[in-house]
Amino acid sequence: MRGLSVVCVVGPTASGKSALAELVATRLGSSVVSVDAMQVYRGMDVGTAKTPVAERRRPLLMVDVVDPDEDYSVQRFQTDARDCVDALLAEGLTPVLCGGTGLYLNAVIDEMAFPVGEKDGGVRERYERIAADRGADALHALLAERDPESAALIHPNNVRRVVRALEMSDEGVSYARHHEGLHERAAHYPARIWGLSWPREDLYARIDARVDQMVEAGLVEEVRALAVRGLTTDVTAGQAIGYKEILEVLSGRIELEEAVELVKRRTRRYAKRQLSWFRHDGRVRWLEMGEVSLEEACERIVSDLERREG
The missing domain is CATH 3.40.50.300 (P-loop containing nucleotide triphosphate hydrolases)
Structure with missing residues (x-):
């Protein structure tokens, strides 16, 4: 073709x-x-x-x-x-x-390609607990405060990806930067x-x-x-x-x-x-x-x- x-x-x-x-x-x-x-x-x-x-x-x-x-x-x-x-x-x-x-x-x-290395343990549980106790919007707001670029890419209801972005932020890596050049x-x-x-x-x-x-x-x-x-x-x-x-x-x-x-x-x-x-x-x-x-x-x-x- x-x-x-x-x-x-x-x-x-x-x-x-x-x-x-x-x-x-x-x-x-x-x-x-x-x-x-x-x-x-x-x-x-x-x-x-x-x-x-x-x-x-x-x-x-x-x-x-x-x-x-x-x-x-x-x-x-x-x-x-x-x-x-x-x-x-x-x-x-x-x-x-x-x-x-x-x-x-x-x-x-x-x-x-996509972020790999899903984590277990206290960090993930802490973020998941925020979503469970205060709601997905509260967790997304935390990401927006710490990494607004990444927050703009992720839907607030996608708790799993918000958690992953926060984990990456803890590691000193920006989810958005990881995807920099996405459209090019x-x-x-x-x-x-x-x-x-x-x-x-x-x-x-x-x-x-x-x-x-x-x-x-x-x-x-x-x-x-x-x-x-x-x-x-x-x-x-x-x-x-x-x-x-x-x-x-x-x-x-x-x-x-x-x-x-x-x-x-x-x-x-x-x-x-x-x-x-x-x-x-x-x-x-x-x-x-x-x-x-x-x-x-x-x-x-x-x-x-x-x-x-x-």
Whole structure:
């Protein structure tokens, strides 16, 4: 296959990535490879906005990979997702990567290694205790105070990675510095990255509407079923926005109305972090979705691909 190997559709949550990626994959006769840190978990469908199976027009890969109580690292994701991409390329197809987890996207398309040497003992336990006693936000705030660069790269709900960054800080190593040059790395796959952008108020309105739709679609029931199977806030999946808050509702700590507002507020903050990550990547070509339709955006992506491969 000459020219471009991979097309990527990225952007903040609720920006329309999935719909656009599916349109592109349909035009190309290919498949969509999800690069979303939470869609890998089985049974987490409503709260992660997975396209329902019955509505998928093209195969959607790298979803429903593991159970929510399983340990699934970005290193494992890198291996599994690249297997999917390689299989599509071997068939002469152009993989369409889609998602908002910037680290997972870079893990697939760039040459990346990750911190190793997981620790046990008192230091780790101390940080984990802070998260357990005072919450993930308090632990993230500690990292932000000590190493703001690293804190900006890590989602507050990713307690495991926050703990690792604090451990590295104790060793005199910055997690952010370890990943310095992340967006200038050598490419593992030649890729064309397209980002979806909306005016802020429009994006926030879309986020609020999506959260309301999730609740109407059965988010509480989904989390209740997962809780029966053992989902708690002690695992990464249980820290996902939407799931953590509903788990608190089910435990009686907060009311549903408060939880819904928390989900909206935390999702808006997450969207800002997503945009910040992708805007630091000079390869991203931005589509102003307030000015173009999904069909027009798809045509622009496919035309660009055909021009580069022609």
